Amino acid sequence: xxxxxxxxxxxxxxxxxxxxxxxxxxxxxxxxxxxxxxxxxxxxxxxxxxxxxxxxxxxxxxxxxxxxxxxxxxxxxxxxxxxxxxxxxxxxxxxxxxxxxxxxxxxxxxxxxxxxxxxxxxxxxxxxxxxxxxxxxxxxxxxxxxxxxxxxxxxxxxxxxxxxxxxxxxxxxxxxxxxxxxxxxxxxxxxxxxxxxxxxxxxxxxxxxxxxxxxxxxxxxxxxxxxxxxxxxxx
Numbered sequence: 647x648x649x650x651x652x653x654x655x656x657x658x659x660x661x662x663x664x665x666x667x668x669x670x671x672x673x674x675x676x677x678x679x680x681x682x683x684x685x686x687x688x689x690x691x692x693x694x695x696x697x698x699x700x701x702x703x704x705x706x707x708x709x710x711x712x713x714x715x716x717x718x719x720x721x722x723x724x725x726x727x728x729x730x731x732x733x734x735x736x737x738x739x740x741x742x743x744x745x746x747x748x749x750x751x752x753x754x755x756x757x758x759x760x761x762x763x764x765x766x767x768x769x770x771x772x773x774x775x776x777x778x779x780x781x782x783x784x785x786x787x788x789x790x791x792x793x794x795x796x797x798x799x800x801x802x803x804x805x806x807x808x809x810x811x812x813x814x815x816x817x818x819x820x821x822x823x824x825x826x827x828x829x830x831x832x833x834x835x836x837x838x839x840x841x842x843x844x845x846x847x848x849x850x851x852x853x854x855x856x857x858x859x860x861x862x863x864x865x866x867x868x869x870x871x872x873x874x875x876x877x878x879x880x881x
Contacts, residue, residue: 648717655687671791675727684727685712688791694721696793699764707757708787728788730780733838734773742838744853748879751835753785755876758831762824762872765796769822771830772812773837796823811843815863825865828875832860
């Protein structure tokens with residue numbers, strides 16, 4: 647399947663540009679030679695379990711996964727192209743007001759509620775992995791390369807994947823669960839409002855208590871679900 651898919655892509659699509667490349671992964675933009683439809687081709691070293699589960703899910707706040715293939719420990723994913731900009735790029739121009747943060751994070755909570763119900767933990771929620779779609783201004787959660795399926799009786803995470811400033815303590819020697827994503831959402835809100843994560847300048851606005859609960863060092867003292875966080879934002 648992997649080699650066949652690569653051959654089809656080479657025959658029917660043309661390379662537009664590379665969007666991201668690391669030692670473990672590559673994300674490129676392709677366009678169909680005749681239909682001019684654009685798609686994302688994502689390749690990385692790891693496990694396809696999360697993306698195979700995402701194949702079954704559709705939600706307006708994440709790209710649709712179109713196909714998944716494996717070749718030993720190399721994974722190839724085709725997904726919907728989102729015509730938009732990352733939140734990180736937008737934050738280079740301006741910070742967000744609290745009402746804007748509430749609206750966008752409520753959308754983020756919607757997609758987290760869905761993936762958490764399928765035991766998918768994103769584990770790398772940050773401004774670079776949030777896109778705002780042009781035209782609709784809809785939030786899109788992208789890049790599930792670091793995501794894992796939550797396994798209740800797993801003694802610890804097999805890999806310490808996360809981003810400094812956003813990552814929860816349990817990502818370094820514990821077990822990540824939905825509350826790990828909640829912690830990262832809290833850090834994201836802090837970045838949207840101040841430009842810094844919680845280990846930098848303080849924040850004392852109306853959302854201070856919500857953020858503090860999200861980022862608490864103890865998972866048991868955070869919001870336990872994305873639904874509970876959304877209720878606090880709307881209340």
